[in-house]
Amino acid sequence: MRNRLSPSSSSSSSSLPTETKFSENQTETSSNNSSFIFLEWKRGKGGNPLVRGIRSRLLRPKSMPLNTLVNARDGSSRVVLSEPSGSYAEAQMKPPKAIRGGLPICFPQFGNFGALERHGFARNRFWSFDNDPSPLPPANQQSTVDLVLKSTEDDLKIWPHSFELRVRISISPGKLTIIPRVRNTDPKAFSFMFALRNYLYVSDISEVRVEGLETLDYLDNLVRRERFTEQADAITFDGEIDRVYLNTPTKIAIIDHERKRTIELRKEGMPNAVVWNPWDKKAKSITDMGDEDYTTMLCVDSGAIETPILLKPCEEWRGRQELSIVSSSYCSGQLDPRKVLYGDH
Numbered sequence: 001m002r003n004r005l006s007p008s009s010s011s012s013s014s015s016l017p018t019e020t021k022f023s024e025n026q027t028e029t030s031s032n033n034s035s036f037i038f039l040e041w042k043r044g045k046g047g048n049p050l051v052r053g054i055r056s057r058l059l060r061p062k063s064m065p066l067n068t069l070v071n072a073r074d075g076s077s078r079v080v081l082s083e084p085s086g087s088y089a090e091a092q093m094k095p096p097k098a099i100r101g102g103l104p105i106c107f108p109q110f111g112n113f114g115a116l117e118r119h120g121f122a123r124n125r126f127w128s129f130d131n132d133p134s135p136l137p138p139a140n141q142q143s144t145v146d147l148v149l150k151s152t153e154d155d156l157k158i159w160p161h162s163f164e165l166r167v168r169i170s171i172s173p174g175k176l177t178i179i180p181r182v183r184n185t186d187p188k189a190f191s192f193m194f195a196l197r198n199y200l201y202v203s204d205i206s207e208v209r210v211e212g213l214e215t216l217d218y219l220d221n222l223v224r225r226e227r228f229t230e231q232a233d234a235i236t237f238d239g240e241i242d243r244v245y246l247n248t249p250t251k252i253a254i255i256d257h258e259r260k261r262t263i264e265l266r267k268e269g270m271p272n273a274v275v276w277n278p279w280d281k282k283a284k285s286i287t288d289m290g291d292e293d294y295t296t297m298l299c300v301d302s303g304a305i306e307t308p309i310l311l312k313p314c315e316e317w318r319g320r321q322e323l324s325i326v327s328s329s330y331c332s333g334q335l336d337p338r339k340v341l342y343g344d345h
């Protein structure tokens, strides 16, 4: 029998991914069947995971200097970022197949919106450390890592555009920040789709609300990508969902009632938001997902999907995403959405 997702104790093993066992402070990968970019953001001591696969170790933010650790164990296959209030993130860099969970990067295609493999090939490639993140300043603290993926000859055979895809991953107390960049190193212009697929850990999908997407149009992947308008005050979950919301705001709130906390997603440069949960039937058909795993996960992605980004030669596109916990009034169960969506807290 397959286990549920919950990676909350050192003895629990998760079926997502089946090769990975979680413990409080480390991730043991016992097989090569994992890939970059799988990013975990962890929260301890006994704290609940913030993001599934990106478990947070999020204690109350403190105004103290960062004293962080970058640890590339197993050669250069893994980077651990940490800071003293307890948050830490871990990036694994092992091809050939993306782990179900964490934060896969979808590039240069999202889903089946094109002819390439689903979600593009970047999530199944081996990335490198980026020693020259220019024009970003060099990372000056050990809570930040710069990674790069450059097109190879094999990539050019399936997508004939030379590119450099960079991500800066940073943690600070209670916050995980990703800055993705794509540079056109080709003599010709090209366009691409991009998404950060956030596998969020939730306590019970039936009790979760997503706010910030109401009244927006969306493309429904379950109905041949037909366009609809969201009618609900907030998105709640009682079945499979797979939607690309259009023209979304910069802030989205994922409210986990049972856990009495809200995950706030802020994004720039990525006007779309994908909401995905396979629910029971589809979960059973996904080989690297346990039958019950859908109950404790929700993907809310930042993306540029509907309108691909056009880059001329030498141009660079830059996006930004922050994931953090909003506490205070949300924990009381008295939700004031304005506090999440308009920063009034």
Ligand SMILES: O=P(O)(O)OC[C@H]1O[C@H](O)[C@H](O)[C@@H](O)[C@@H]1O
Binding pocket: 111, 112, 118, 119, 221, 242, 276
């Ligand atoms: O299994 P994956 O390739 O990671 O994709 C997971 C899901 O992603 C998207 O939302 C697609 O629209 C779905 O059809 C797919 O099942």
